[in-house]
Structure formats: C-alpha cells, structure tokens
Amino acid sequence: MAGRKKLTISEQIEKINETIAVKEEELKSLKAQRKELEVQKKQEDLSELYEIISASGKSMEEVKALLAKQ
Numbered sequence: 001m002a003g004r005k006k007l008t009i010s011e012q013i014e015k016i017n018e019t020i021a022v023k024e025e026e027l028k029s030l031k032a033q034r035k036e037l038e039v040q041k042k043q044e045d046l047s048e049l050y051e052i053i054s055a056s057g058k059s060m061e062e063v064k065a066l067l068a069k070q
Contacts, residue, residue, distance in 0.1 A: 007015065053063050 053060065056063075058066075
C-alpha cells in the first residue's frame, strides 16, 4: 500500500480554507433553520395566548389593562 503524499504547507492551508468554507455554509444553513423554527414557535405562542384570552371571556383591552398594572 502506498503511503500518502505529504501536503505542502500551502496545500494544507488551502485544504483548511476549503473546510472552513464548507463549515461556514453549514452554519449559515443551521442559522436559517433556527430562525424559521423561532418564527414558528412565536406563532404557536401567539396562537396559544389568543386561545387563553378568548377562553377567559375578557377582551383584548381588559387583558392589556391587567398586564399594564403589573
């Protein structure tokens, strides 16, 4: 079995730069996924809050007034 060719320093730097570029794209994708999930979570929270307010029989103005007092 032949041994691996030893990379020059320049080749090593290039290989590392390529790896960094790939990881940066992965990070960018993960951040976009996180942002979308945060938007979905916020919408779920707002829907749940709306349901609670509706079930309480209080108007939005009454709830705002109650929260403003605290």
